[in-house]
Amino acid sequence: KNEVEQSPQNLTAQEGEFITINCSYSVGISALHWLQQHPGGGIVSLFMLSSGKKKHGRLIATINIQEKHSSLHITASHPRDSAVYICARSSGSARQLTFGSGTQLTVLP
Amino acid sequence: NAGVTQTPKFRILKIGQSMTLQCAQDMNHNYMYWYRQDPGMGLKLIYYSVGAGITDKGEVPNGYNVSRSTTEDFPLRLELAAPSQTSVYFCASSYGGTSYSNQPQHFGDGTRLSIL
Numbered sequence: 003k004n005e006v007e008q009s010p011q012n013l014t015a016q017e018g019e020f021i022t023i024n025c026s027y028s029v030g031i032s033a034l035h036w037l038q039q040h041p042g043g044g045i046v047s048l049f050m051l052s053s054g055k056k057k058h059g060r061l062i063a064t065i066n067i068q069e070k071h072s073s074l075h076i077t078a079s080h081p082r083d084s085a086v087y088i089c090a091r092s093s094g095s096a097r098q099l100t101f102g103s104g105t106q107l108t109v110l111p
Numbered sequence: 112n113a114g115v116t117q118t119p120k121f122r123i124l125k126i127g128q129s130m131t132l133q134c135a136q137d138m139n140h141n142y143m144y145w146y147r148q149d150p151g152m153g154l155k156l157i158y159y160s161v162g163a164g165i166t167d168k169g170e171v172p173n174g175y176n177v178s179r180s181t182t183e184d185f186p187l188r189l190e191l192a193a194p195s196q197t198s199v200y201f202c203a204s205s206y207g208g209t210s211y212s213n214q215p216q217h218f219g220d221g222t223r224l225s226i227l
Contacts, residue, residue: 004153033213043223045201047215088153096142096161097205097213098169101153 005029006091008102015109021076023105025089032092034072035099036063039086048074050092079109113137117202117219124192124226132187132222134202141207143185144216145169145177147198154201160185161207192226199223 007026015021025034036049049056049063051072056063060079065072076083086106090099118133136143141162146154156169160179174196176188185204189196203216 006153035215043199043221045203045218045221047217050213050215052213090154092213096144096159096167096207098144098156098159099146099154099216100170101146101155103151103153 004102005100006089006102008089008105010105011103012106013108015079015107017080017109017111019079019109021079021083021107021109023074023087023089023107025072025074025102027070027072027091029091030093032094032097034065035090035092036072036074037088037090039088039104041085045088048087076107081109081111084108115202115204115217115219117200117222119222120220121223122225124189124224126192126194126226128192129188129190130192132189132200132202132224134185134187134219135183136185136202136204136217137183138204138206138217139182140204140217141182142205142214143179144203144205145175145185145187146201146203147171148201148221149198157187157200189224194226197224197226 033052039045060077062075086104088104090101115136144159145157148154158177160166200222202219205214205216
């Protein structure tokens with residue numbers, strides 16, 4: 003069993019819909035990361051959080067430490083949001099990441 | 112700033128050949144990492160380094176070696192390429208900060224490696 007579980011694996015939405023991607027982890031964390039992998043393959047960090055909630059534009063990330071659960075929300079989704087969204091937990095001496103398997107999001111116009 | 116630079120972007124190797132994947136960062140980050148991404152699977156940590164001269168194994172280190180002689184560079188060496196090493200390899204770096212800090216990781220664009 004992977005230490006980091008994401009759901010759903012695939013998600014198709016219509017433009018404008020509110021999107022939620024979930025992430026559960028089984029062991030303690032230093033922080034929970036949300037990353038975006040573009041269709042071309044590049045990976046960028048969206049959020050890093052250890053408690054509460056963070057917002058950047060139309061993206062919101064929340065974490066519940068007691069329940070070991072995090073969510074990534076996208077409001078008013080747009081086709082340019084189509085990408086793979088990855089959650090990862092950081093731990094260890096170098097805050098190295100353990101990744102979920104990713105959620106492929108496709109937003110249709 | 113270029114960020115994290117990986118070379119080459121693509122490479123095809125024959126079984127048994129060796130090669131070095133290069134990674135350089137210009138952000139003065141002390142933490143650096145190598146990950147591999149197989150199709151349909153999450154990224155997995157191969158090796159990491161907390162500073163020049165210090166490296167450690169990650170989840171999947173077999174078949175690889177690393178060195179960290181400078182803060183900027185963190186090359187990954189494949190000595191005897193095997194088909195199971197066909198993957199996309201990502202190098203990343205982050206600022207280490209204090210023992211209690213967390214910092215985002217900055218990723219290179221990846222190296223797509225095929226072993227035939």
